[in-house]
Amino acid sequence: MHLVFKCVERWGIIELGKNPVSLVRVKNASKRLKRPRVLEVDEFFELLKHLGEPYRTMVLVAQCLGLRVSEILGLQWGDFNFEDRTVLVQRSIVGGRVDEVKTEYSKDDVPIDPRLAKVLLQWRSVSIFPRDTD
Numbered sequence: 001m002h003l004v005f006k007c008v009e010r011w012g013i014i015e016l017g018k019n020p021v022s023l024v025r026v027k028n029a030s031k032r033l034k035r036p037r038v039l040e041v042d043e044f045f046e047l048l049k050h051l052g053e054p055y056r057t058m059v060l061v062a063q064c065l066g067l068r069v070s071e072i073l074g075l076q077w078g079d080f081n082f083e084d085r086t087v088l089v090q091r092s093i094v095g096g097r098v099d100e101v102k103t104e105y106s107k108d109d110v111p112i113d114p115r116l117a118k119v120l121l122q123w124r125s126v127s128i129f130p131r132d133t134d
Contacts, residue, residue: 057123064116085112
């Protein structure tokens, strides 16, 4: 199929670089089949015990800040202001591509609880990723 679509692109039938799957529409495909189960507090902390880094910290950030997975993946150390205990959510990563956040209201400073800030600072001290600011 890949070669077929490359030929279709080359012949100018579809736009170059356009993902042909983006043209597919499946009726009701994104509807939930059942109501999501919400974890109790003790269940959440039990779950954390079984996660290794960096997933443990990512799940903790998701729970505490209510961010989308794409927004968590887009966070950089420079987005964090540990003095003011805030994080600026300004980018997302979907399919390996860095982009703007999903909605204009998603781009915002989000407050960080002091306990979460402590966890993040501990992770930053061992993280292999560069620190934009200290």
